Amino acid sequence: MNQRSKLTVDFAGLGIPPGRYALPTPGAYDGYDRLERHFTGHLCLSDLTPDDVQFLRDHFAEQVTEHRRQAMDYFEARVPRRFNGVCPDEQATAWAEQFAANQHAVKSLLLVGPTGTGKTHYAWSLLGAVAETGTQVRWQMHTAADLYASLRPRDGEDSESTFERIANAHLLVLDDLGASKWTEWVEEITYRLINHRYEECLPSIFTSNLPPTELRDALGGRVASRLTEMCDRITLKGDDRRKGARS
Ligand SMILES: Nc1ncnc2c1ncn2[C@@H]1O[C@H](COP(=O)(O)OP(=O)(O)OP(=O)(O)O)[C@@H](O)[C@H]1O
Numbered sequence: 187m188n189q190r191s192k193l194t195v196d197f198a199g200l201g202i203p204p205g206r207y208a209l210p211t212p213g214a215y216d217g218y219d220r221l222e223r224h225f226t227g228h229l230c231l232s233d234l235t236p237d238d239v240q241f242l243r244d245h246f247a248e249q250v251t252e253h254r255r256q257a258m259d260y261f262e263a264r265v266p267r268r269f270n271g272v273c274p275d276e277q278a279t280a281w282a283e284q285f286a287a288n289q290h291a292v293k294s295l296l297l298v299g300p301t302g303t304g305k306t307h308y309a310w311s312l313l314g315a316v317a318e319t320g321t322q323v324r325w326q327m328h329t330a331a332d333l334y335a336s337l338r339p340r341d342g343e344d345s346e347s348t349f350e351r352i353a354n355a356h357l358l359v360l361d362d363l364g365a366s367k368w369t370e371w372v373e374e375i376t377y378r379l380i381n382h383r384y385e386e387c388l389p390s391i392f393t394s395n396l397p398p399t400e401l402r403d404a405l406g407g408r409v410a411s412r413l414t415e416m417c418d419r420i421t422l423k424g425d426d427r428r429k430g431a432r433s
């Protein structure tokens with residue numbers, strides 16, 4: 187990727203999801219000078235001619251389609267069979283669009299509700315909605331129990347670099363928070379992870395089937411306080427859908 191392709195472009199104004207794009211080459215278009223001034227932040231999108239804007243849309247169209255295809259492939263390769271057909275609702279789509287527009291400004295989400303109300307399903311639908319925006323982002327999804335298992339110190343394993351990879355994911359889903367046996371080690375790792383994402387304004391999606399006071403008791407005041415500030419809470423209600431499926 188050359189230096190030119192890293193210049194700032196008003197992607198949002200062009201309706202183009204954030205990502206790394208190859209810019210047009212000089213000589214590809216008569217009005218290239220104006221485009222160059224736009225790429226370097228010296229000209230607003232509104233100062234470009236309709237032909238300039240059309241040229242840019244045409245230039246980026248193929249790359250946008252390619253980015254969207256890659257994002258959907260990444261999602262489809264990872265979504266478990268049970269959640270294969272998840273379909274984001276309006277709220278999930280709106281959140282994904284906010285994420286695409288500004289990953290560091292979007293609020294994290296805490297999905298709560300009793301067992302079987304669809305929290306994991308909803309989390310996958312959010313990841314599907316993010317993929318549909320075509321945003322180039324490598325998200326990670328772990329149950330809290332799997333996360334602790336993969337971070338436990340083991341001979342020959344560099345669990346600290348695993349921690350850093352997960353803690354720095356552009357988007358992290360942590361499923362079933364508060365469900366694991368609470369030990370000093372679990373408390374410390376959970377605090378480090380959530381505090382890092384809190385400080386770096388990295389968006390996360392947490393799920394838990396504990397009611398708020400029990401979650402606070404389970405995670406401790408410092409983690410719960412950060413979650414309260416970072417997250418919008420979405421409460422899933424209703425019966426256990428798994429029982430419904432059996433009856
Ligand atoms: N909106 C939905 N439409 C169709 N099926 C759904 C929906 N939400 C959940 N389900 C189905 O209901 C079942 C339970 O959903 P899910 O596993 O997401 O629940 P949960 O709240 O995460 O449960 P737990 O607290 O036990 O982890 C799954 O089979 C899931 O596919």
Ligand SMILES: [Mg+2]
Nearest residue numbers: 305306307361
């Ligand atoms: Mg679940």
